[in-house]
Amino acid sequence: MTSLDAPVPSPCTNICRMNPATGWCSGCWRTLDEIASWSSMADDAKRVVWSLLPARRAEHEAPPEMHRRVVAQNSPGDDSADNAS
Numbered sequence: 762m763t764s765l766d767a768p769v770p771s772p773c774t775n776i777c778r779m780n781p782a783t784g785w786c787s788g789c790w791r792t793l794d795e796i797a798s799w800s801s802m803a804d805d806a807k808r809v810v811w812s813l814l815p816a817r818r819a820e821h822e823a824p825p826e827m828h829r830r831v832v833a834q835n836s837p838g839d840d841s842a843d844n845a846s
Contacts, residue, residue, distance in 0.1 A: 769808055772791065772811060773789050773796075774788040776788025779793065785817055789814070790817040791814070795810050
């Protein structure tokens with residue numbers, strides 16, 4: 762059986778909150794129409810919906826926070842590193 766022969770799983774994450782600004786569920790990123798018709802959709806149509814989800818999610822999720830590594834440096838005139846021995 763190829764991956765195209767396998768049943769297409771639902772993207773539902775059981776976090777069902779519709780975003781009024783986008784019309785997408787904040788858990789699975791589908792529209793109400795996509796959610797309501799999922800069980801009767803053809804597998805090809807389900808794959809099309811799946812292909813849309815990563816872009817929807819990326820567009821509306823906050824980007825990951827970037828962390829900087831801070832390296833301590835000696836201040837001018839600070840010779841404590843020189844006297845560490």
